[in-house]
Amino acid sequence: MSAGPVMPVSQKQLALRPVAGSPARGSPIAASPITEGTVEITGGFWGHRQRQNREVTIPHGIGMIEKSGTLENLRIAAGMSTDEYHLPVFRDSDLYKLLEAIAWERAHGADRDQEAFFNSSVELLEAAQDPDGYINSYVQVVEKGRRFGDPEMGHELYCAGHLFQAAVADARTAPGQARLWPVAGRFASMLLEVLRSEQATLVEGHPEVESALVEFYRTGQDGRYLELAEDLLGRRGHRALHWRGFGPAYFQDDVPFEQARSVRGHAVRCLYLLAGGTDIYTETGKPELLTSALAQWDDMTSAKTYLTGGVGSRHKDEAFGDAFELPADRAYCETCAAIASIMWNWRLLLLTGEARFADLMERTLYNGFLVGMGLDGASFFYVNPLQSRELMTRSPWYYCACCPPNVMRLLASLEHYLATATAEGIQVHQYATGRVRSELGPRGALELAMETGYPFEGAVELRAVAVPAGASEVAVRIPSWAGELAATLNGKAAGGVPGPDGYYRLRREWSVGDELVIELPMRPRVVRPSQEIDAVRGCVAFERGPLVYCVEGRDVDKSGNLPSVSVIAGMAPTEAPGLDISGQTMVALKFQGLVRASSVSAKWPYYEQSIEAAGPAEAGGRDEHRNGDGPARAELQAVPYFAWANRGPTEMRVWLPESH
Ligand SMILES: [Zn+2]
Numbered sequence: 001m002s003a004g005p006v007m008p009v010s011q012k013q014l015a016l017r018p019v020a021g022s023p024a025r026g027s028p029i030a031a032s033p034i035t036e037g038t039v040e041i042t043g044g045f046w047g048h049r050q051r052q053n054r055e056v057t058i059p060h061g062i063g064m065i066e067k068s069g070t071l072e073n074l075r076i077a078a079g080m081s082t083d084e085y086h087l088p089v090f091r092d093s094d095l096y097k098l099l100e101a102i103a104w105e106r107a108h109g110a111d112r113d114q115e116a117f118f119n120s121s122v123e124l125l126e127a128a129q130d131p132d133g134y135i136n137s138y139v140q141v142v143e144k145g146r147r148f149g150d151p152e153m154g155h156e157l158y159c160a161g162h163l164f165q166a167a168v169a170d171a172r173t174a175p176g177q178a179r180l181w182p183v184a185g186r187f188a189s190m191l192l193e194v195l196r197s198e199q200a201t202l203v204e205g206h207p208e209v210e211s212a213l214v215e216f217y218r219t220g221q222d223g224r225y226l227e228l229a230e231d232l233l234g235r236r237g238h239r240a241l242h243w244r245g246f247g248p249a250y251f252q253d254d255v256p257f258e259q260a261r262s263v264r265g266h267a268v269r270c271l272y273l274l275a276g277g278t279d280i281y282t283e284t285g286k287p288e289l290l291t292s293a294l295a296q297w298d299d300m301t302s303a304k305t306y307l308t309g310g311v312g313s314r315h316k317d318e319a320f321g322d323a324f325e326l327p328a329d330r331a332y333c334e335t336c337a338a339i340a341s342i343m344w345n346w347r348l349l350l351l352t353g354e355a356r357f358a359d360l361m362e363r364t365l366y367n368g369f370l371v372g373m374g375l376d377g378a379s380f381f382y383v384n385p386l387q388s389r390e391l392m393t394r395s396p397w398y399y400c401a402c403c404p405p406n407v408m409r410l411l412a413s414l415e416h417y418l419a420t421a422t423a424e425g426i427q428v429h430q431y432a433t434g435r436v437r438s439e440l441g442p443r444g445a446l447e448l449a450m451e452t453g454y455p456f457e458g459a460v461e462l463r464a465v466a467v468p469a470g471a472s473e474v475a476v477r478i479p480s481w482a483g484e485l486a487a488t489l490n491g492k493a494a495g496g497v498p499g500p501d502g503y504y505r506l507r508r509e510w511s512v513g514d515e516l517v518i519e520l521p522m523r524p525r526v527v528r529p530s531q532e533i534d535a536v537r538g539c540v541a542f543e544r545g546p547l548v549y550c551v552e553g554r555d556v557d558k559s560g561n562l563p564s565v566s567v568i569a570g571m572a573p574t575e576a577p578g579l580d581i582s583g584q585t586m587v588a589l590k591f592q593g594l595v596r597a598s599s600v601s602a603k604w605p606y607y608e609q610s611i612e613a614a615g616p617a618e619a620g621g622r623d624e625h626r627n628g629d630g631p632a633r634a635e636l637q638a639v640p641y642f643a644w645a646n647r648g649p650t651e652m653r654v655w656l657p658e659s660h
Contacts, residue, residue, distance in 0.1 A: 279347060
């Protein structure tokens with residue numbers, strides 16, 4: 001076997017988290033990552049979810065990985081089984097994502113069963129690995145070892161990338177004892193040779209390996225992996241990839257990365273590539289990479305993102321649509337795309353320190369991402385529309401099971417996306433009950449205990465539990481939806497406003513016990529779409545805090561009337577605390593609406609608008625006269641979007657027409 005890269009020698013150089021930025025690039029935040037400090041989630045909303053991930057979701061995933069044939073595929077490759085291969089071709093990556101989740105989970109305390117699964121999986125991978133380091137069960141078993149024969153859909157480097165990311169998590173959480181790292185190292189070393197020789201023009205159809213190779217470089221400090229990542233990124237854009245009806249844009253192979261200005265094609269592919277391109281920029285500083293990434297971010301957020309932060313408007317190719325093509329009912333919004341968006345935005349945040357990236361992370365976390373898993377922690381949505389005309393429920397697993405283990409790895413590492421530190425102090429980007437500690441050199445450590453009932457309550461308490469000598473700064477992101485805030489220090493008005501960068505900053509000589517409380521306005525909000533978004537013109541949606549709300553059919557009536565519900569214009573929704581869904585207490589919203597009997601009938605569903613009544617078309621009110629059975633006014637309930645479909649199968653909608 002060829003030698004793998006050396007083990008990481010100095011963990012002090014690395015943040016023990018996903019995405020260890022290079023200290024060399026001059027980023028305001030990544031320049032001083034929280035290297036020797038900790039971020040920890042200890043309770044509250046995310047504490048519950050992290051605990052559930054550890055106790056329910058990951059064990060469920062281990063069971064499903066076995067049941068789905070994912071391990072069996074590797075046993076066949078290892079010559080230990082003669083079973084039939086279990087498609088799809090990228091099934092190995094499901095295991096890698098689960099192993100990554102288990103590795104991050106280690107930081108919360110080793111779990112014997114999970115470690116046993118991790119170790120037995122590593123042994124299986126070692127057994128399946130070819131003598132030259134190659135592993136991909138599909139190619140080894142089904143393709144009889146014919147490698148790189150299907151760049152478009154073979155997912156070989158995609159799977160390799162997930163192996164590398166799992167190995168990076170292993171190396172960072174078990175320094176000196178990582179077992180997956182050497183396995184991945186042998187494969188990486190083999191790829192280094194092959195991708196520079198006989199496969200020197202290979203373009204991988206599903207990006208992912210680019211980011212993984214940068215992280216691999218950061219962990220092992222072998223610059224050849226960064227060069228390979230750059231090489232692979234640079235190969236794209238020459239229109240080499242085609243598959244059935246899917247052209248080069250589907251694969252982001254239509255224009256070179258540096259020249260791209262819009263998000264396009266398969267959303268997960270596009271966002272993983274952007275994460276990789278951003279990582280490469282972080283390490284190399286080539287300005288055209290950042291120019292492209294920021295232009296694509298502008299394109300995505302101004303015209304191709306749903307209210308939930310979800311992305312991907314088309315089912316056919318799981319792709320971004322045209323600008324403002326954002327249908328609620330046909331939204332694709334794959335859970336993996338939400339995760340990829342969070343990962344990419346975290347990289348942009350580390351690079352720039354700009355709140356807009358943390359804002360989008362928050363929106364996506366609480367809505368487009370979280371909806372992808374049931375409150376039971378063991379059921380999943382792959383597609384996350386903003387309206388469902390069908391009775392929908394989550395599934396325990398999928399044939400194409402990319403999303404569930406992706407949820408697991410993000411939840412297992414979530415604390416690392418909350419805060420950063422510089423020599424000046426600590427920056428809190430997301431709120432969660434827990435603590436943030438950073439060593440500020442010889443001055444000592446600054447440690448904050450954070451407590452909050454977010455996302456349902458607006459108070460965030462930050463208490464100093466360890467303080468450095470001299471002045472230091474605590475910066476707290478104020479969400480763009482908040483607009484205003486009240487800040488108190490030790491019970492007295494602390495003054496100050498969010499700066500133009502979206503952060504509230506307080507610089508002082510902190511004393512142990514000092515308590516900074518930020519109070520965010522949690523009033524319900526009525527939100528309208530831009531006029532350009534045809535699909536939901538004339539509709540409104542409700543938000544409160546970071547949460548998007550929706551109406552479930554089961555809360556209207558049992559006769560399928562959800563499509564005919566409208567909101568009475570000009571009446572603000574009110575809060576209704578104490579909603580219990582699956583034992584979790586939430587704040588519901590109540591609003592005044594009109595409910596019509598189901599309009600499904602043999603009638604032609606269009607009508608001439610009388611001249612006298614001509615005016616702005618309104619989806620809800622103008623056609624009442626044609627319908628014999630008039631609408632009934634009712635107080636209706638909206639629930640957090642992430643929590644829908646947890647009380648049995650139901651229809652749902654986020655956007656509701658207004659009646660005037
Ligand atoms: Zn997925």
